[in-house]
Amino acid sequence: MKEQTGSVILRCDEVTVDFDGFKAVQGMNFSLTRGELRFLIGPNGAGKTTMLDVICGKVKPAEGKVLFGGGVDITRKKEHQIAELGIGRKFQTPSIFPSLTVFENFEIAMKQNRGVFAAMRAKLRREERERIAAQLALVGLEEKAAWRAGGLSHGEKQWLEIGMMLLQEPEILLLDEPVAGMTDGETEKTGELLQQIRKTQSIVVVEHDMEFVRSFASKVTVMHEGKLLKEGSMEDVQRDNRVTEVYLGKRRDADASRSTA
Numbered sequence: 001m002k003e004q005t006g007s008v009i010l011r012c013d014e015v016t017v018d019f020d021g022f023k024a025v026q027g028m029n030f031s032l033t034r035g036e037l038r039f040l041i042g043p044n045g046a047g048k049t050t051m052l053d054v055i056c057g058k059v060k061p062a063e064g065k066v067l068f069g070g071g072v073d074i075t076r077k078k079e080h081q082i083a084e085l086g087i088g089r090k091f092q093t094p095s096i097f098p099s100l101t102v103f104e105n106f107e108i109a110m111k112q113n114r115g116v117f118a119a120m121r122a123k124l125r126r127e128e129r130e131r132i133a134a135q136l137a138l139v140g141l142e143e144k145a146a147w148r149a150g151g152l153s154h155g156e157k158q159w160l161e162i163g164m165m166l167l168q169e170p171e172i173l174l175l176d177e178p179v180a181g182m183t184d185g186e187t188e189k190t191g192e193l194l195q196q197i198r199k200t201q202s203i204v205v206v207e208h209d210m211e212f213v214r215s216f217a218s219k220v221t222v223m224h225e226g227k228l229l230k231e232g233s234m235e236d237v238q239r240d241n242r243v244t245e246v247y248l249g250k251r252r253d254a255d256a257s258r259s260t261a
């Protein structure tokens with residue numbers, strides 16, 4: 001694993017997505033290396049979520065290619081095939097089982113291919129228990145293993161779902177606004193968790209919280225109107241006039257609507 005750090009794990013070449021004539025993504029290039037924690041930012045409607053949808057197979061591009069790992073073409077593969085190959089997607093709303101305990105949620109994630117009820121009946125092997133324990137510790141939910149998942153805080157639910165994803169052992173995690181609605185403390189903890197995860201996996205995060213991005217990003221990709229606007233360190237990105245314009249323009253609009261309200 002270690003010697004592979006720095007090699008390309010995902011490449012999107014000239015991806016274009018056409019929604020009935022509207023090009024949500026236009027000729028987008030995106031490349032991710034192993035062990036990277038990449039932030040994908042840009043104003044509303046820039047095409048960020050659509051890019052995640054393309055990578056996980058939910059949306060098929062009209063043009064372009066998506067290559068995974070050593071160059072496996074996943075452009076036309078089905079969503080479940082892409083998940084099996086090792087790309088996990090987390091959506092904004094957590095998909096957990098609220099009436100089951102945190103531990104039971106992990107148990108189901110571990111045995112997902114057996115179906116929910118079969119998974120509940122099947123006895124865990126020792127190594128499976130150990131993997132769950134390790135995941136509980138990683139996401140900081142050890143002491144809440146017996147809690148009903150529905151009783152967790154918003155942040156804890158997000159961590160539970162991230163932990164459940166990790167039990168599937170994906171090579172790439174795609175996260176859409178993971179800190180939306182979190183407290184400052186939860187946001188900080190999420191950043192630290194992502195830093196931990198990137199030691200073994202690669203992560204792409206779509207994010208609007210610029211404070212969070214500033215604190216935890218090494219490389220940032222900025223999209224605007226379906227295209228790549230800028231890529232680099234947060235400092236590089238912030239210094240770029242075109243990026244400032246895109247964001248300031250948005251702020252000016254928001255200010256204008258506030259002052260006329």
Ligand SMILES: Nc1ncnc2c1ncn2[C@@H]1O[C@H](COP(=O)(O)OP(=O)(O)OP(=O)(O)O)[C@@H](O)[C@H]1O
Binds near residue numbers: 019048
């Ligand atoms: N299924 C769809 N059909 C038609 N248009 C769509 C569809 N999904 C997204 N769009 C449009 O494509 C554009 C890009 O959307 P997308 O959700 O990818 O942007 P985004 O950068 O993630 O924005 P936000 O930050 O607001 O989530 C938007 O104009 C959106 O309205």
